[in-house]
Amino acid sequence: MGHKKVCLNCRKAFNQNSDFEIQSGFTCPECGQKMVEVNYKFRPPKKSDLKAWQVSKFLIENGFSYQHIYKNIDNRNGLADKENYVDYPKSMSDAKKFVTVYKNQAITK
């Protein structure tokens, strides 16, 4: 499993393994701001898609770094994983609901 580093300021994602420049730290090579680590499954929106980035930022800041979220965490073994995964929301209103509904699965630091 890999991770991606994301600079929410530049709206760019870096693959941790292929970009040696960022292996030494968590700061963005372009703007020097602290980057966040997200699941490798994260598909970065287009740089110009500000709305999509806003949603991603909101989710990441609330502990949803694109890790798997389960529809039913208690029944994780009863269902095939794929059927139990929740898709990440694309709009801000869905994201707000998502954060509330799945807050017990958020990664808190």
Ligand SMILES: [Zn+2]
């Ligand atoms: Zn940056």
